[in-house]
Amino acid sequence: MKRVALLGMPNTGKSTLFNRLTGSHARVGNWPGVTVDLATARVLVGAHMVELVDLPGLYDLHGFSDDELVARHFLEAAQVDAVVVVLNSSQVDRQLALALQMKALGLPALVVLNMADEAKRFGIEIDTERLAHGLEMPVAALSARYGSGVPEAMARLAHLLDAAGPPRDALVRIALAEDHKREEQIESLVKAAVIVPERLSEQASDRIDRVVLHPWLGLPLFFLAMLAVFQAVFWVGSPLQDGVEAAFELVRRAALEPLLAAAPALVRGLLLDGIWAGLGTVAAFVPLIVVFFFFLAAVEDSGYLSRAAFLTDAFMARLGLDGRAFVMLLMGFGCNVPALMGTRVMRDRPMRLLSMLTIPMSLCSARLQVFVFLAAAVFAPAHAPWVLFGLYVASFAAVVVTALLFRGRFASREPFVIELPPYRMPTARQVWLRGWGEVKHFLRRATNFIFFGVIAVWLLTHLPVGAAPAGPDTIAGWIGSAMQPVLGPLGIDEKLAVALIFGFVAKEIVIGAFAVIYGLEGNALAAEFSRNMDWVAATSFMLFTLIYTPCLSAVATLRSESKSFGFTSLAVAWPVALAWVTSFAFYQGMRALGF
Numbered sequence: 347m348k349r350v351a352l353l354g355m356p357n358t359g360k361s362t363l364f365n366r367l368t369g370s371h372a373r374v375g376n377w378p379g380v381t382v383d384l385a386t387a388r389v390l391v392g393a394h395m396v397e398l399v400d401l402p403g404l405y406d407l408h409g410f411s412d413d414e415l416v417a418r419h420f421l422e423a424a425q426v427d428a429v430v431v432v433l434n435s436s437q438v439d440r441q442l443a444l445a446l447q448m449k450a451l452g453l454p455a456l457v458v459l460n461m462a463d464e465a466k467r468f469g470i471e472i473d474t475e476r477l478a479h480g481l482e483m484p485v486a487a488l489s490a491r492y493g494s495g496v497p498e499a500m501a502r503l504a505h506l507l508d509a510a511g512p513p514r515d516a517l518v519r520i521a522l523a524e525d526h527k528r529e530e531q532i533e534s535l536v537k538a539a540v541i542v543p544e545r546l547s548e549q550a551s552d553r554i555d556r557v558v559l560h561p562w563l564g565l566p567l568f569f570l571a572m573l574a575v576f577q578a579v580f581w582v583g584s585p586l587q588d589g590v591e592a593a594f595e596l597v598r599r600a601a602l603e604p605l606l607a608a609a610p611a612l613v614r615g616l617l618l619d620g621i622w623a624g625l626g627t628v629a630a631f632v633p634l635i636v637v638f639f640f641f642l643a644a645v646e647d648s649g650y651l652s653r654a655a656f657l658t659d660a661f662m663a664r665l666g667l668d669g670r671a672f673v674m675l676l677m678g679f680g681c682n683v684p685a686l687m688g689t690r691v692m693r694d695r696p697m698r699l700l701s702m703l704t705i706p707m708s709l710c711s712a713r714l715q716v717f718v719f720l721a722a723a724v725f726a727p728a729h730a731p732w733v734l735f736g737l738y739v740a741s742f743a744a745v746v747v748t749a750l751l752f753r754g755r756f757a758s759r760e761p762f763v764i765e766l767p768p769y770r771m772p773t774a775r776q777v778w779l780r781g782w783g784e785v786k787h788f789l790r791r792a793t794n795f796i797f798f799g800v801i802a803v804w805l806l807t808h809l810p811v812g813a814a815p816a817g818p819d820t821i822a823g824w825i826g827s828a829m830q831p832v833l834g835p836l837g838i839d840e841k842l843a844v845a846l847i848f849g850f851v852a853k854e855i856v857i858g859a860f861a862v863i864y865g866l867e868g869n870a871l872a873a874e875f876s877r878n879m880d881w882v883a884a885t886s887f888m889l890f891t892l893i894y895t896p897c898l899s900a901v902a903t904l905r906s907e908s909k910s911f912g913f914t915s916l917a918v919a920w921p922v923a924l925a926w927v928t929s930f931a932f933y934q935g936m937r938a939l940g941f
């Protein structure tokens with residue numbers, strides 16, 4: 347088997363091409379630094395079975411951010427038969443250096459001029475024959491996104507592989523490959539083969555940016571856009587949510603209850619009130635999360651995230667962070683884990699750590715479920731959306747407080763230049779691939795954690811045998827009372843305390859645990875909450891859930907990304923402390939005010 351690596355600057359469409367060729371679901375997004383890890387897949391190129399490797403983008407071969415190092419270490423350690431250098435056709439002048447470096451290393455390389463569709467729209471013409479001749483390397487123009495030119499490029503790659511010798515260590519001699527005359531060489535190549543229109547006509551992107559990046563309008567517009575996205579998520583997701591709830595109820599009534607009528611009470615309890623009620627309560631939120639990820643995918647593919655980084659850069663700099671950290675916080679709204687990994691694009695370790703300390707505060711989709719449930723149960727329908735909005739604000743406030751407190755310890759000042767890619771209309775295919783990938787991931791996590799979590803909660807709330815379910819004599823009851831000195835002052839009672847403990851493993855378990863602990867599901871569970879919990883206690887519980895320790899996967903990611911036990915401990919202990927203080931201040935303050 348041959349091995350071929352996809353190499354190029356960030357945001358040139360390597361992962362898009364990788365997906366197109368291999369049918370994979372690698373993550374694609376319209377901002378630099380989407381891929382931060384290796385992805386591999388097999389594909390037949392001509393007569394060769396090829397292992398294709400998608401690398402993180404590199405600005406050049408001497409880059410030293412953690413994602414660039416991933417690419418470089420791969421090239422240093424692995425043997426490759428050929429590389430495909432992916433360039434953005436609209437920026438050939440800036441990107442040819444990488445191709446020339448490959449050539450200097452003597453590696454068989456195919457130069458791919460991607461985004462041919464965009465270049466054409468901009469009026470840029472490239473004579474690929476002439477460029478190939480000048481470079482003495484095969485060149486193919488294509489559009490990874492729409493597929494044109496891909497078969498021809500593959501034919502060229504097959505040809506290259508036919509002629510290639512044995513695989514080689516790619517970059518052993520990387521330091522020797524510097525060439526001072528490269529700039530001149532690029533200039534003459536571009537002059538000979540690329541025709542750029544005298545003045546690039548003003549593109550739609552520029553027109554949009556004049557409004558979107560407006561000094562005063564930019565930020566308010568951004569917040570409006572975010573608000574609109576969240577409104578839309580609920581507008582589309584809520585009816586679906588009711589549908590799933592009804593379906594679970596129907597199956598229970600029509601099939602499971604009659605089927606289990608003869609089973610022993612304990613078994614029936616575990617299956618119906620434990621597993622089925624737990625899974626059903628969580629499943630009701632799946633449509634919401636699905637819609638959420640589809641919207642997130644569309645926003646990510648449009649290029650607006652880079653604008654968000656640009657708009658917030660000045661503000662984030664005051665926190666000791668930069669615009670990229672803001673984008674990661676937004677990504678954290680989906681799931682904290684990829685957002686934590688995404689910080690690899692930061693070269694500066696202190697800033698990267700500070701950013702990783704703040705990301706777990708961003709309100710991820712798993713926590714969103716808990717809040718949607720509680721807000722709907724305890725607050726009036728008209729108020730619930732504002733409660734959710736308030737929690738997003740609280741999430742951001744926790745980020746700000748954390749950054750301000752720790753920026754001295756993780757001080758850095760790395761100059762940051764954000765590149766603004768053109769806006770791209772999200773394609774259905776892309777949004778589907780990305781959205782579906784996220785949804786699958788979410789479901790896998792949810793079902794694993796929830797299935798076992800729900801069983802564990804059921805056992806804790808029903809053992810020892812003979813104790814009243816979820817009563818003070820069960821194991822859960824003991825744990826709950828043991829926690830009371832700490833959680834009582836926050837208005838969190840014994841039962842809620844048990845749910846919080848499971849929330850440490852994964853926030854998805856929390857509402858499944860509610861269902862099991864109270865022995866109720868759906869509307870009945872919500873009604874129970876609205877009877878037993880006032881808005882102050884509910885808000886205190888939500889604030890605690892929002893801020894306290896991220897889930898186990900996030901902790902594992904913090905550990906593996908920081909490679910520091912001390913930092914991981916800080917990243918676990920600090921949020922717990924902040925959560926306690928916040929909830930305590932809120933709960934006691936409100937009670938003191940007479941609420």
Ligand SMILES: Nc1nc2c(ncn2[C@@H]2O[C@H](COP(=O)(O)OP(=O)(O)OP(=O)(O)O)[C@@H](O)[C@H]2O)c(=O)[nH]1
Pocket residue numbers: 354355356357358359360361362363373374375376377378379380381382401402403404460461462463464488489490491492647648770776
């Ligand atoms: N118009 C157009 N857009 C493309 C094409 N190929 C990729 N894109 C878009 O370019 C953006 C970047 O694509 P990715 O595949 O994530 O780029 P990448 O090179 O893997 O980026 P990093 O992982 O950050 O290095 C996405 O918005 C794609 O939809 C193309 O042929 N034409």
Ligand SMILES: [Mg+2]
Pocket residue numbers: 360361362373374380381401402403
């Ligand atoms: Mg990529």
